[in-house]
Amino acid sequence: MITQEKIVDFIRSRPGLKIPPLEKEAGIPPQTLSKALLANATNIPKKHLSAIETVLRQYGYTDTFNNGVKSAKVLSIVNHKGGVGKTTTVINLAKALSLYGLRVLMIDMDSQGNLSQCYNIHEPNTQIIDSLLSDAEIPVLPIADNLFLAPSDIRMAARESDLMNSIGSERRLTIKLNAIKDQYDYVLIDCPPSLGICTTCSLVASSDCIVPIQAEASAYHGVANLLNHISDIRTFANPSLNIKGFVFTMIDKRLNLHADMMEHIKNSFQGINVFDTIISQSKAVKESQVAKEDLYTSHPSSTPWNQYKALATELLKLQ
Known part of the structure; x- marks a missing residue:
């Protein structure tokens, strides 16, 4: 059962959470939480505790929070088609989650190293494959x-x-992550554009996966192969792997083609969640890539940055 102490500790551990919106979502009087966060706080009425708990669970609160037990949510950002925005999604979703006060580890499992290069990290002395x-x-x-x-x-x-030829190859990332994932709230894995050993390792190690997808025929046709691969991993290696959802990227809402294809994809894969947040096509994204910066740093007022913030909020509410 949640207590005032747990509420206060959790909110203080998440500096990105804003108090007035939390109070509004919980349907409690203004300043109820604000007063509780003061050093000489008055007690939160018991009748409000359950409403607050419901809202905080949308932002990552769990029953084990106050016991010092933490195990990261491990998410693979995966699609075996290249150029659909996987790396961009990892960079900006990770940044948005970090601004909530969450500790986020990004793992570059793509030998192209695009994620690492975005942070000006070239030829690192040690890298994930060494581990x-x-x-x-x-x-x-x-x-x-x-x-x-x-x-x-x-x-x-x-x-x-x-x-690939190593003993226990598909579980090696899982084992390595188990040793450190209590240090993080989220682990986001940037998967390569293939269904090879690195993608398989990533999915076996993941609790969930997110599939960035363009509203184009070429992107649509490869989804079935990816879903079959995920199904095999569930059957033979990681039965708890969950598809968090498709997220549409590089969308031009002015194009009827994009609107029609998004609707077609939703209808074709009705068992798969589709995030409400849509990432727009924007020169801000390309400019941030050239600058080797996340959108928060390069274009904090841009539409795609606001969309990635919304995606982070939507993800937290799904946990």
């Missing part, structure tokens, strides 16, 4: 407040066959 093929821990680099990266580069491509 997967040895006794070494996952190498973690601090990026910003609450934001961390396990890097990769092109050398990973030459060693994928070594990983």
Whole structure:
């Protein structure tokens, strides 16, 4: 059962949470939470505790929070078609979650190393593949407040066959993550544009996956193969793997083609959740990529940044 102490501790651990909207969502009088957060707080009426708990659970509160027990949500951002916005989604979703006060680890499982390059990390001394093929821990680099990266580069491509031929290859990332994931709230894995060993490792290690998808025929046709791969992983390796949903990216709402294709995809895969948040096509995204910055840093007032913030909020409410 939730207590006032747990409420206060949780809100203080999430500086990105704004008190007035929380009070409004919970349907409680204004300043109820504000007063509770003061050093000499008055008690929150018991009749409000359950309403507050319901809202806080939408933002990651669990029964184990106050017991010091934490295990990260591990999400693979996956689609075996390239150029659909996987890396952009990892970068900006991670940033948005970090601004909620959540500790986020990004893992670059793509040998192209685009995620790492976005943070100006080239040819790192150690990278994720080194850990997967040895006794070494996952190498973690601090990026910003609450934001961390396990890097990769092109050398990973030459060693994928070594990983594939290793004993327990598909579970190696799971084992490595189990050793450190209590240090984070979220782990976001940038998967390569293939269904090879690195994507399989990522999905086996994940509690959930998100599928960025364009509203184009070429993107649609590959989804069935991806869903079959996920089904196989559920059957043979990770039965708890959950598809959090499709998120449409690079959308031009002025195009009837995009609207029609989004509707077609929703109708074709009715068992799959589709995020309400849609990421628009925008030059701000391309400019942020050139600048090697997230949208919060390069274009904080842009439409796509506001959309990624909304996606983070939507994700938290699904947990």
